[in-house]
Amino acid sequence: MKIDQAIQLLEYYYLHDTRNLCLAFSGGKDSTAVVYLTFAMLHKLRQNSLESQKPIYIINSNTLAELPPLLEHLELTLNKIRQYVSDHNFPVIVKEVFPETKDTLNVQLLGVGMPPPSSTFRWCTDKLKVNPIDRQIQELFPSGEFISVIGTRKDESFDRNLRIEKLSVKGTNLKINDRYPNASNLMPIENWTTKEVWEYLLKQTNDLVNIDFLWQLYSDASGKDANECTFVAAGGKHIDEGKIGCGVSRFGCWQCYMVRDNDKSLDGLMNSGYANVDLYKAYRDWFWNFTQQGWEKTRDVYHHRFHTREIYNKGDEQSAKFGMTMPRGLTLKIRKIAFKKFLELQDQLNISIITPEEIVLIQERWLDEGDLELTALRLAKKHKIKIHKSAKLLSCRSASKKAKDYYKIELFKKPFSKEFSILTLKRFAIQYTLNPEKIQKKFFPSKKEENHIRKEWHISQKIFCNHVFSNLLENI
Template identity: 30%
Template sequence: MGTSSDESESADASSQPDLETSVFEYRDLDDIREEIQETYLADDRPWVIGYSGGKDSTTTLQLIWYAIDDLQESKQDKPIYVISSDTLVETPKIVNHITSTLDNINEYAEDEDLPFEAHKVYPDVSDSFFVNLIGRGYPAPNQTFRWCTERLKIDPADNFIMDKVSEHGEVVVILGARKAESATREQVMNLHSIEGSNLSRHSKFANAFVFTPIEDWTVDDVWDYLLQVDCPWGKDNRDLAALYQEADDECPMVIDTSTPSCGNSRFGCWTCTVVQEDKAMENMVDAGDDWLEPLLQFRDLLKSTQDPNDKPKYREVKGRRHGYVREKDNGSDGIIPRAYKLEFRKHLLRKLLETEKEVNDRRGDDEGYLQLIRDEELKEIRRIWREEEADWEDSVPQIYHDVKDDDLDWVQNDLGSFSAEEAAVLEEVCAEHDIPPKLMKRLLDIELRHHGMKRRASIYNKIDKVFRENWRSIEEITANIEGEEPERWEYDLEYEDLQQ
């Protein structure tokens, strides 16, 4: 007798193990090892394992290590790349944990002649957290405006995956994702599954597939395994458990924006403002790591800028890309706040460098120097301020010297721009004629950069773009919103617009 589709779905659902049921009630480690080996031997696609340093990715990597080590040496012929995304703003203790683990993996793999290669992947300088926050003025991330996730975590991993796709044609990405993590995670994993296969489709890349060996494991399964099975690359899993004593969860390897924020955990970024409080960092300080306190204070400063009442104090009223002003369209009066003001960004840079200095004073020389912002990031921030913000004062080298009492190898007059003395004269002239000084600076910068060119056609478009920006005062803009002067509001699709 036939079965209705509803009955079939019900039967399928009942045959699936409950997400709260231990995987070891219906499978054993030998079964799981054989599944990993069969999947590895099924084709010649290399593997890319996403490793975050947390419990799930450690379990996944450890399972695979033992499974591959148990194969005949002649069958261990397919490379397995282990990648970890370093956002450059990771909690320092976790950076040390991940770095030493990757070093161990490479050392043990070489000694045992196993096909594992561990790599860190980093965001491009232009995508780094501080270049966007301080350089471009992106506001501190929140739940609805997580501009950092894609730039710092997803893109670096994607770039590595695509490099391997280009080299090998197709790859299999291994993740420590578990359906029991959340209903959303289960839904996403089920959506991309391939019937009759251990693999799933990658959410973005047609030539990449996903394998999740612990997808049916509970959190208790993970800890039971880690605390009973020795780590094969020389680490002690009890040390990992200790990192979790005061944290709720790890920050998983992120491959899409459906992954929740990890700001509450030890495995998140120390700058994370997506959560209200960084309890993990607070717990570390309370446990005796008082050298982390300046990081927590800087993070709390960023968090304070999200107070709706204080946004006008920190934020511009016009977008940085096109210079338009947008009125709120959610039924409330007012203007959508945009990027951080340049003066506040200067304050943030100074505060960050002071934080770096204080952290290292507290840590002591034996711990090694902790660099919170890299030299190349400082130089990129300087370039952005000089080219896009008309920073004739060349503030970055000045701020750096004031705090560090030292200098980097700054390129002198690299843009052939004007100086602080000329800025002061221009300020006086503009004040006399009621002209925004930044408007004149931008126009003069455009002329300077096109000076001597044989073809100057593009200069007119750039001048026109500057004139189309909104150069009115905040009082004039507010009066316009209240209906004293009609104007067509421009719609500017840029990241700053997403934060209301």
């Protein structure tokens, strides 16, 4: 009954709403069920001579950082769907979108120094998934008019159930799309249980998606044997109610830090014998622990881009942190160590997990922060990564040379230079040689001032300071 209802729902809005259906496909069980239901609807329309040529779009947002088995499965699946569409001449268009190079996880974590995402600072979702989809949506539907078909279900969580109810449009089966006012969301399996999703999928053929592999993947990620999670009955494969935990794993970026201490999917895949998952997990765990030693040891006092000083001003002066210097991203030292370890991981895996284009952007950011030695490029060469000549690469080399000359000939010899760390002087050198007009508003603290800031961070409380934050310009 639920299958028929879902197909009828898709059919109604496909035929009677002027807007196109746009399926959000992640490759997981729920979005895979929605894809099968959509093609079932198209077959039914053809059988009933109600066929329409109105395009249906399937969009996948590839973060470029998925778990290796899922990424491979996803690429194979998209190709199988394209072939199926071609074989049956259905009006379905498959789109795969990617984050911009500047927004990839590698560039943001290793280059920009963004701290690992958290529940209060989940920057990764927008950069890796939402923004690429937004660009594709704007290209396909300039007016913002479409129906987003998604595999969201109420039984995923209590909060998800409440949110679905809150967004429901009275008198329809649609939900409010809070990102596009002219669009709506359609959730054909919102009332399905996880057990029902798997029972439906395991009765389908592998023509569209390799369901057997998908089930195996979820089972392995759960740390359980797929054979122990299913049994064969008269109607085919069914899910044992007592073993439904085998099919509820969640997948995401292999470097996902939203799960905090342990990634159960990584653990499950590793224990199931998937190649090299232990290496991915070892790096992921190391990076998490390395960046969680407190602001005073891991965070920068500079804004990555503008080198400005920002003050904590939430609440009022009764707050212990009021007036403290806000921590910025991960220190350049931490990023250099992590980048080196990341390249060592790539050598162990013997596959590419970072591109030359990402390395150039990482170096460009590091140079702006005082890496006059172009460490990222030197490490890439050491690890036999070929970086092709480009305008950005040549610009980095030219800017580095000018800044080094200024630092050695002019800045380092000044009598006040001992008051500042070498990194601060190098940051000033590159910023001054790149754009001396904008240097006035940038923040270059002395050693004493930086120690003061880190001491405040250590005790999480503002400490009275009787000296004024200095500016290198006063001594030039």
